[in-house]
Amino acid sequence: xxxxxxxxxxxxxxxxxxxxxxxxxxxxxxxxxxxxxxxxxxxxxxxxxxxxxxxxxxxxxxxxxxxxxxxxxxxxxxxxxxxxxxxxxxxxxxxxxxxxxxxxxxxxxxxxxxxxxxxxxxxxxxxxxxxxxxxxxxxxxxxxxxxxxxxxxxxxxxxxxxxxxxxxxxxxxxxxxxxxxxxxxxxxxxxxxxxxxxxxxxxxxxxxxxxxxxx
Numbered sequence: 001x002x003x004x005x006x007x008x009x010x011x012x013x014x015x016x017x018x019x020x021x022x023x024x025x026x027x028x029x030x031x032x033x034x035x036x037x038x039x040x041x042x043x044x045x046x047x048x049x050x051x052x053x054x055x056x057x058x059x060x061x062x063x064x065x066x067x068x069x070x071x072x073x074x075x076x077x078x079x080x081x082x083x084x085x086x087x088x089x090x091x092x093x094x095x096x097x098x099x100x101x102x103x104x105x106x107x108x109x110x111x112x113x114x115x116x117x118x119x120x121x122x123x124x125x126x127x128x129x130x131x132x133x134x135x136x137x138x139x140x141x142x143x144x145x146x147x148x149x150x151x152x153x154x155x156x157x158x159x160x161x162x163x164x165x166x167x168x169x170x171x172x173x174x175x176x177x178x179x180x181x182x183x184x185x186x187x188x189x190x191x192x193x194x195x196x197x198x199x200x201x202x203x204x205x206x207x208x209x210x211x212x213x214x215x
Contacts, residue, residue, distance in 0.1 A: 017043060017062065018042075018043070018062045018063040018064075018133055018136070018137065019042075019043045019044070019045055019060070019062065019063040020037050020042050020043065020044045020045075020063055020064055020065075020066065020129065020133075021044075021045050021046075021047070021053065021057075021063065021064070021065045021066065021090075022034060022037075022044060022045070022046040022047065022065075022066045023046075023047045023048075023049070023050055023052075023053045023065065023066070023067050023068060023071070023076070023079065024046075024047075024048070024066070024067075024068040024071070024095060025048050025049060025068065025071045025072060026068065027048070029068075029095075030046050030048065031046075033046075033066060033125065034046050036122050036125060036126070037125075037126075037129065040126060042129075043063075049071060049072070049073055049074070050071060050073065050074035050075070050076070050078065050079035050082075051073060051074055053065075053079070054079070054082065059086070059088065060090075061088065061089035061090045061136070061140065062136070062137075062140060063090065063091075063133065063136065064090065064091040064092070064093055064113065064129065064132045064133055064136060065083075065090050065091065065092045065093065066093050066095060066116075066129070067079060067080065067092050067093065067094055067095065068094075068095045068096075069094055069095065069096045069097070069100040069103055069104065070097070070100065076094060076095075077103055077106075077107060080092050080094075080107055080110070080112060081110075084110070084111065089139075089140075089143075091112075091113035091132050091135070091136050092107070092112045092113055093112070093113055093114045093115060093116060093128060093129065093132055094107055094112055094114075094115035094116070095115070095116050095118065095120075096115050096116070096117055096118065097117070097118050098117065098118070101115075101117060104117075113132050113135070113136075114128050114131075114132060116128055142212070145209075145212060145213070146212070146213045148199075149198075149209055149210070149212070149213035150213065152197055152198050152199060153198075153213075155197050156194065156197055159180075159190060160190050160193055160194050160197070162180060163176060163180070163187060163190040163191060163194055164194050164198075164210075166179060166180075167191065167194070167203070167206070168206075168207060168210055173187045173188060173191065194206075
């Protein structure tokens with residue numbers, strides 16, 4: 001993770017605590033997963049059905065969803081499709097029996113994060129969940145970093161943006177002055193303002209911020 005994303009990740013963590021959502025109609029399996037995950041320090045919210053989850057879900061993408069494939073009413077894949085329609089960024093891990101692996105593979109192709117096949121071990125669940133949470137946190141940090149960069153770019157004046165583009169292109173102050181028909185001193189002033197508004201203290205940090213946002 002680069003410097004910019006790391007900083008934004010720490011800031012995001014202050015207001016976006018990760019939660020693990022469980023949607024499973026099997027009471028024993030649901031309670032077992034809640035106990036396992038809570039005993040390892042995770043914040044867990046469990047639901048016996050897909051519609052119960054949708055009734056309280058507020059769109060927070062921080063964390064992940066453990067979702068059983070086969071449930072009465074709205075099935076796991078149907079809930080996944082509904083979340084996709086709502087442009088949800090919440091990673092989904094399917095809980096599947098042997099006969100449902102094909103459905104889980106289809107869901108992976110549509111953007112699901114992973115699947116766990118029953119019967120599963122505690123170590124397997126923790127490994128997959130922790131990997132998913134780490135990846136979600138990094139992806140959320142990248143989204144926050146891109147949004148922060150876009151906000152900062154929007155604060156630049158037209159001339160400052162021109163100077164920035166030429167800096168990113170590798171031009172020296174003297175070359176930028178010639179391209180824009182302004183003095184080197186003026187370039188230096190604009191350059192200092194660009195660095196301040198972009199929240200960086202070095203050319204390398206500036207370039208990393210812009211490149212990361214474009215990626």
